[in-house]
Amino acid sequence: MTLLIVESNPHLAAVWQRHVERYGRSVIVAHDQKTAVGALRDGGISIVISNVELENGSAFAVADYASYRCPDVRILFVTSASFFSDGSIFNHVANACACVPASSRPDDIAAMVEHYAART
Template identity: 60%
Template sequence: MSVLIVESNPELARLWQRHLERQGRKVVTARTQHEAINMLQSEHVSIIVLDVVLEEGSALAVADYASYRYPDVRVVFVSSSNFFSDGSIFNHSANACAYIPTSAPPDDLAALVDHYEVHL
């Protein structure tokens, strides 16, 4: 199964991708809502790492589409802002399973992916 990383910052996406690939995961990346939706139409993913603030498009639209297409797939939301730091992201996205800062160590992200991965 693969992990979909949706992150507008290509350097950060590559950092996470390389770390997850070293742990034996197949990882695909997208930078925008449009790219993420296209990936979800062609790839079976087991978990999504999704930045709350995308440069192009809406992260919540990606999460909603993922919930429709793959009802059991969980979303790990990441953000560099404090906008959802109160935990309200869980009220807006039924498939949200975690919310961490983009500054979290890649090992923490990998642990969350391991914990919440759904085997389709």
């Protein structure tokens, strides 16, 4: 199963990628909505890590596309905003499985990916 990382910051995406690859998972990185949707369209994605605050495009549009075209794909959101700290993201995104702070340790995020990927 392949993970899709949707993150505008290439350095942060690379950090997450290295940690997830340690579990033996294949990773595709997209830095914007268009590339992320293209990766989902190509298929084979089992889980997505997406920063809520994308610079080019919308993380919610990526999640909506995944929900419609790939309903088994789960979205693990990462955010530096406190806006969704009340859990309301689960009311807006049907395939959301988690929403964690951007300050979360990369190895914790990788462990969460493995946990949710095992459920798909």
